[in-house]
Amino acid sequence: MxxxxxxxxxxxxxxxxxxxxxxxxxxxxxxxxxxxxxxxxxxxxxxxxxxxxxxxxxxxxxxxxxxxxxxxxxxxxxxxxxxxxxxxxxxxxxxxxxxxxxxxxxxxxxxxxxxxxxxxxxxEGVITENPTLQIKPPKEDEEEIVVFSEEQLIKIISAANRTTYKGFRDWVLMILLADTGLRVNEALSLSTNMIDFSNRVIRLPAAITKNRKGRIVPFSEDISVALHELIEETAQHFTTNNIFVDVYGNDLSADAVRKIFRRYAEKTELIGKVKFSPHVFRHYFCTKYLLNGGDIASLQRIVGHSDISTTRKYLQVDFRHIRLQHDRYSPIANLLGGSSCGN
CATH class of the missing domain: 1.10.150 (DNA polymerase; domain 1)
Incomplete structure (x- = not known):
């Protein structure tokens, strides 16, 4: 049948x-x-x-x-x-x-x-007319992406006390975010089976990514060493496959991490100097990746942007780099450099 x-x-x-x-x-x-x-x-x-x-x-x-x-x-x-x-x-x-x-x-x-x-x-036929049909969302000004300077990044990651489990965990999380551009929810969802140490990549399943597409995220040798140490130390205290847990072995929430990071920002007096949140580590990674010669297509794949126009925003690099590039390549600076304009 x-x-x-x-x-x-x-x-x-x-x-x-x-x-x-x-x-x-x-x-x-x-x-x-x-x-x-x-x-x-x-x-x-x-x-x-x-x-x-x-x-x-x-x-x-x-x-x-x-x-x-x-x-x-x-x-x-x-x-x-x-x-x-x-x-x-x-x-x-x-x-x-x-x-x-x-x-x-x-x-x-x-x-x-x-x-x-x-x-x-x-x-569904629950209503016969849509009362929101003519309501349009407000236009949003495109804000300039502000990231840490290298000095500020060093300052905030150095604020974590690595002699304690909590401080070491926070330090590993911060350098991982800055090295990979992971979203904080992606990082907090990591388990040991997602870490491929031999190839130094994180294999993110679609279930934990924002756009529901799996992706492969590389990480540096320094991150490899830090993750190894954190996993081994966590295993001494808790029975869990999760990479990032609280001091009781429970899952860490994104809200908890925001509060933790904000305390570090207050401790280092970065509040007010940088619009601070865990996402600023992602901004840092994306901006520095392009400034250091990375291409926009590979960056899009690493950070999982659905639309490459989102990735292109990071081409609007920080002011100091723009100033440096202008000084180096300005046609007038090259034309008049070393000459006397009044003669």
Whole structure:
């Protein structure tokens, strides 16, 4: 007997005759996205962004209880609130910054989620019209990429106390990020079976990369020695295949690493001099790779950029290099160099 081809997602299809309550509609969205294989982090972001919207809605439109009550006017009002009225860390007592608005990039991310939800609701028949259709994400100024100087990098990695397990682990993580351009979540997901010491490469599986494509990332001999030592020391204390763990043998989170690195930046007085985060190590690697003669195509493959235009941003190298290159190659400097202009 011929097998029947399975089509669609019947178990998760919306009842188009119902007017779903707000959170009921959102739960349908989450279940479908989970079935489609969205990552835990993405689902967490969906819930967080929906929470922001629901809090605003309960304060400004408490009469709205059903998803079909969300009008174009309400959607536009929420957009304007995020773009103009919402303050950074509003509602977080110890971090609230009155008067400091959400960054355009933050507004764009939240709007992207907001619009994706309502496109889903329309496609599934949960709503009959999409109230977010005319809402466009804000334009973002392209910021200059700022990286460590070599002196600053040496200063911050030297702040880790390598006589302790925690300090040595932090030091290895920092030099690994600077040597490979790994994203912090990729580095924290590393296990011993991903490290090919004989060829000095990390074999990243698609499951842990941002674009869901596996890639091979080379590392230097110095990193090889440091990783060997960390793995051996970790094995003395814990039963785990993970490379980076906390002092109890548990997984390290990206948020924990951001806090740890920020303390090093404060200790070395780099706060305010560099827009500091673990990602700045990736910026450092990309910029120095190109400055030292690496080609843009191989850099794209190493760091896993889906679009080479992202990689090209690192061609906008730091000012000191631009100054040096201008002094060396300026046509007027070469034309007039050593001559007397007034004669």
């Amino acid at each position: 011929a097998k029947r081809m399975v089509r669609g997602r019947n178990a998760l299809t919306a009842d188009q005759t119902r007017n779903y309550e707000l959170d009921e509609a959102f739960q349908l969205f989450c279940k479908v996205k989970e079935a489609e294989g969205k990552r835990i982090r993405t689902l967490k972001d969906y819930r967080k962004h929906w929470g922001y919207f629901r809090k605003w809605l309960s304060e400004h439109h408490p009469e709205v209880a059903f998803i079909r009550q969300i009008t174009v006017g309400i959607a536009r009002e929420y957009h304007l609130y995020m773009a103009s009225d919402r303050s950074k860390y509003q509602g977080v007592s110890n971090r609230y910054l009155p008067g400091v608005k959400l960054a355009p990039a933050t507004v764009a991310i939240r709007l992207r989620t907001f619009r994706a939800m309502f496109r889903f609701f329309l496609d």
